[in-house]
Amino acid sequence: MFVSYKWLADYVDLSGITPDELAEKITRSGIEVEGVDVLNDGIKGVVIGHVVEKEQHPDADKLNKCQVDLGTGELVQIICGAKNVDKGQKVAVATVGAVLPGNFKIKKAKLRGEASNGMICSLQELGVESKLIAKEYSEGIFVFPNDVEVGSDALEQLQLDDAVLELGLTPNRSDALSMLGVAHEVAAILHREVKYPEIQYPxxxxxxxxxxxxxxxxxxxxxxxxxxxxxxxxxxxxxxxxxxxxxxxxxxxxxxxxxxxxxxxxxxxxxxxxxxxxxxxxxxxxxxxxxxxxxxxxxxxxxxxxxxxxxxxxxxxxxxxxxxxxxxxxxxxxxxxxxxxxxxxxxxxxxxxxxxxxxxxxxxxxxxxxxxxxxxxxxxxxxxxxxxxxxxxxxxxxxxxxxxxAQNFEPAVVQTTVEKVNKVLGMNISTEEMVTILERLQFDVTQDNGTLTVTVPTRRGDITIEEDLVEEIARMYGYDNIPTTLPVGQAFPGKLTDYQEKRRRVRRYLEGSGLYQAITYSLTSEEKAARYALETSDITKLSLPMSEERSVLRLSLLPHLLDAVRYNVARQIDQVALYEISSVFLSQGADVQPLEKERLAGAVTGLWHAHSWQGEKKAVDFYVVKGIIDGLIELLGLSKDIQYKQAKREGMHPGRTAELYLDEKLVGYVGQVHPTVQKELDLAETYVFEISLVDLLVAHVEETRYEIIPRYPSISRDIALVVNKEVVSGDIEQVITEAGGKMLKEVSVFDLYEGDRLEEGKKSVAFSLRYFDPEKTLTDEDVSKTHEKVLKAVEEKVGATLRG
Missing domain, CATH: 3.50.40.10 (Phenylalanyl-trna Synthetase, Chain B, domain 3)
Incomplete structure (x- = not known):
């Protein structure tokens, strides 16, 4: 809403307050004034002139030689190129020495040999936007009515000696979409009366x-x-x-x-x-x-x-x-x-x-x-x-x-109490002050034992509940007068929750690992919505979508993250590593809001390391991305609780994909994008992961316990086990760990062999086991007992035999 300061003054007394001061007061009362435009800012020396004579310029077909009366008693010659200039007109003239918008200064000049002592102006040249000028004057000079006085200030006649306040109105304040509505607001702020136009006509x-x-x-x-x-x-x-x-x-x-x-x-x-x-x-x-x-x-x-x-x-x-x-x-x-x-x-x-x-x-x-x-x-x-x-x-x-x-339009009646207002605002405003404020807004108020019954004029359709009255009292009393107090209670604002603090650590870790944060749309197409989804769910459709491409809520972050990778690769950015922490939306049935769950997803492609001086290059592979996740899991203290299991998922490479389980619950997956999908997206090998972040961040983590640095040496044993090819090394490792008990501290795979020296359908997996007792130095006899248990367990549970 654009509000003319001079026009507003017709309805409310603005004496003693400048446009800038008024803008400040309106903003402080709750309606933001986005700017104050002084229409004649930087313009001077423009007067009303009377074109007494006009004739064709002797050496230019498109110029006219005009004799203009500026009210000084002498005619001045001005050369004008406007098509509509004519004898008898009253026009705006920028005299010699005048300044127009853009600091354009008017000087004496000669145009095709004829002297020109000023400039006959169009409204555009006086700073008025072309789209606001009447069509008859959109191309040419502006012609004033004949009753204007020659020599008077042209800007004053055009009411350009004014300031316009631009109000940034929220949708509820439709009352301020009128001059009288703004006048009511200003009158309340300034403690003054509103003057309505007197309507009389025959x-x-x-x-x-x-x-x-x-x-x-x-x-x-x-x-x-x-x-x-x-x-x-x-x-x-x-x-x-x-x-x-x-x-x-x-x-x-x-x-x-x-x-x-x-x-x-x-x-x-x-x-x-x-x-x-x-x-x-x-x-x-x-x-x-x-x-x-x-x-x-x-x-x-x-x-x-x-x-x-x-x-x-x-x-x-x-x-x-x-x-x-x-x-x-x-x-x-x-x-x-x-x-x-x-x-x-x-x-x-x-x-x-x-x-x-x-x-x-x-x-x-x-x-x-x-x-x-x-x-x-x-x-x-x-x-x-x-x-x-x-x-x-x-x-x-x-x-x-x-x-x-067809309808009776009655004003709304809203009640509140002095106690409620003061409790919400944390203040101690008197009953009389509240009544005065509401009466300044021209609300009818009755007070009975601290209860305020307010009849709201129909022009203020936004006032319907008692909280609206609290807001009106607060803003007119002055937000600046609301006291600063310390928070009281068990929870204090300004402190991160445990969940928020962990999420922030996750972001820092990922960015420290070389990934950049991406933010993608929550809205997607029906075709993409269910791709790479961690959990199966019906899709949630929007009632009024912007387009088919943004018509449903996503079930996975990866489709748009892969779009971002493709966008960058197409612009010759070959090394891309992105992550996103955001929500997916799981349907809970028709006419029910979907369940929002926070996910962490990442996509990496190209070279992970490229040290040209040393001639070293390392492309991204499965273990690079798995290593990033391992570091994250360790950061969150969940290393002992997470298990990887080989998996096959739609859109993922069948041999390079693993699922993550937290206490037997599926919480994510990691792997390579299927080669067919990579080809469709025109990508090289690309590795992705998606994890249910909320499950990781709310998981119970044991308190960190510190142990004394070991005084006694440990003993390592390496074993090579022959098993069927379909047996997963992770399952073997789990059996070894359980059988080893407290004495077994570390288990790691260091070799895999499949070849002609083994039976058909067999493979050899080598493990390194480290035994340790913090109370004493272990002997071979001590280790052998536990080691025998391990060998027996793997033989019974996974059919493993010790390779000779």
């Missing part, structure tokens, strides 16, 4: 009801419709001050009738529409839902096909406006319009939003309907527009209005 003897009949079929969509009739209007430019205010608010002037409806829209926040009554087609106004396939040509000359979800204004048979969005071309106000049918109505915001979205039409009117307008300003806005049409379009306003009112 009416004709004829009555509006004899000219038009209004019928509303869709009363849920249109509970209130008001129509007024204004005859014998004269279409002409609106007053200069009105054009200037519209441009300051970001609206282009058109003609007096259209400008008046836009002016009242900004003033009251109530959209209006003016129909050419003679082109309307009948005396009947019928508001209904559109028929399926029905069409209308709107003011932008586009034919639009309607559905039953759209609300239309009709003349009884055909649509003449898309309600609350845009009027129809068949009833447009034109230069020959004489009689006006003025519409002021209350439309359902959702219905207007549907039409606006379906047709890609976003207007000042639709924006206000969507957020909500004040039902008690519908009549007042119509009367204000009738007054201005009478005053500036010479219209004859017929007596009364024709309306349909």
């Amino acid at each position: 009416t004709a003897s004829e009555k509006a009801v004899s000219y038009v009949n209004v019928k509303v079929e869709a009363t849920d969509d249109n509970p209130l419709y008001v129509a007024k009739v204004i005859k014998n209007v004269t279409i002409k430019p609106s007053p200069l001050w009105m054009q200037a205010r519209l441009m300051a608010a970001g609206i282009r002037p058109h003609n007096n009738v259209v400008d008046i409806t836009n002016y009242v829209l900004l003033e009251y926040g109530q959209p209006l529409h003016a129909f050419d009554f003679d082109r309307f087609g009948s005396k009947e106004v019928l508001v209904r839902r559109a028929n399926e396939g029905e069409t209308i040509v709107t003011l932008d000359d586009q034919e639009r096909t309607l559905t039953s979800e759209h609300l239309v204004i009709t003349n009884g048979t055909e649509p003449v406006a898309l309600a609350g969005v845009m009027g129809g071309a068949n009833s447009e106000v034109q230069s020959d319009t004489k009689n006006i049918l003025l519409e002021s109505a209350l439309f359902n915001g959702q219905r207007i939003r549907t039409a606006s979205k379906d047709h890609g039409l976003r207007s000042e009117a639709s924006a206000r309907y969507e957020k909500g307008v004040d039902p008690n300003r519908v009549h007042a806005a119509a009367e204000r527009a009738a007054q201005l049409l009478s005053q500036y379009a010479d219209g004859e306003v017929l007596e009364g209005a024709v309306e349909v009112n």
Whole structure:
């Protein structure tokens, strides 16, 4: 919302406060002022000039030699290239020494041999945006009305000696989408009164009801419709001050009738529409839902096909406006319009939003309907527009209005207590202070033993519950006055939880290992959603997706992570190592919010080490990525609890994939992407992992216990076991560990042999075992007893024999 400082001063006394000071106060009260634009900043020396004579430049076809009266008693010669410059016009002239936007200084000059003592300016040259300038002056100079005084300040006449405050409004503050709404806010902040426009105008003897009949079929969509009739209007430019205010608010002037409806829209926040009554087609106004396939040509000359979800204004048979969005071309106000049918109505915001979205039409009117307008300003806005049409379009306003009112609009009544307000704010505001604040906002308040009963004006539709009242009191009392206190309780903000601290350690570890963090979309396509999923689940579809590519919630982080790897490789970044910590979404059934689970995923491709000086290169392989995970598991203290098991998963290499189990629960997997998928993505060997991070971070970890450095030596034994090829070395290691008991401290695989020296279907796996007793030096006899148990256990449980 753009708010003109000078215009605002019509409704509330702003004496003694600058635009910047006002912006600061508004921001501190809860509505952010995003900027203050001083319209004449850096501009000086621009006055009103009167073109007394104009003739063709003797040596240039596109230049004119003008004699201009600047009010000094002498004519000055100015060379002008504007097509529309002419004798008798009053124009803006930048005199010699003047400064225009961009620090452009005007000096005496010669153009094709003729002296030029100044510059006749267009509005663009005075800093006005091209899109805001009336079409007749969009290419050329601006021509002032004849009643302006020669030699006076042109910026003052154009109301460019003003400042515009840009309000960044949240959706709930639709009341501030009008000048009067902002005036109420400012008046409350400054402890001043709001002055509404006085509405008085002469009416004709004829009555509006004899000219038009209004019928509303869709009363849920249109509970209130008001129509007024204004005859014998004269279409002409609106007053200069009105054009200037519209441009300051970001609206282009058109003609007096259209400008008046836009002016009242900004003033009251109530959209209006003016129909050419003679082109309307009948005396009947019928508001209904559109028929399926029905069409209308709107003011932008586009034919639009309607559905039953759209609300239309009709003349009884055909649509003449898309309600609350845009009027129809068949009833447009034109230069020959004489009689006006003025519409002021209350439309359902959702219905207007549907039409606006379906047709890609976003207007000042639709924006206000969507957020909500004040039902008690519908009549007042119509009367204000009738007054201005009478005053500036010479219209004859017929007596009364024709309306349909299907609903009673009562102000909301909300209760709270002084105790509740002070408890929420942590303050001790007195009852009298609270009542004063609410009365400054022009809320009716009654107080009974600490209970405040507040009648909220209909313009503040955002106030519905007692927490809203607490907020109003807090912001008007001043957020800066809320005391700073230390938190009280068992949990203190600012400290990471155990889960958060572990997650941060995981991030630091991965980045220290050479991986870069990636952030990808949570939304994906149905095709990609279930790929690489750790857990099976139905997919969760969005009701209103942006596109098919972003229509469902993901079940795995890897598909988009692989897309990121492909994106980088395609741009000649051959070494890519990415990780992501984010959520996947598991369905819990229809109409139930999905379960959100945090995952850790990674993808690595290319060279892991490349030391060109030493000539050393090492490509990423399975054990590099497994080593990263091993380090992470060790960091979290879960080394003894995690097991790897060979696995086959869709989209993964059948021989280079392992699953991770925590206490027999599947918590992740690691491996190479299937060669077919790599080829589809145009990738070299790529290794990935995905782990249920939440399971790792909440797992119980034994407290760290420190042991005395060993005083006694250990004894190592190496064994080579012959087993069937399908036996997994991890299973053998587990059997050895269990059989070795406390004396066996370490077990590791150091060799694998498969060849012609072994029977068909057999393999040899060699293990190194280290035995140790902290209390004494072990003898061969001590170790042999335990070692025999180990050999017996592997023979019985996995069918292993000691290789000779």
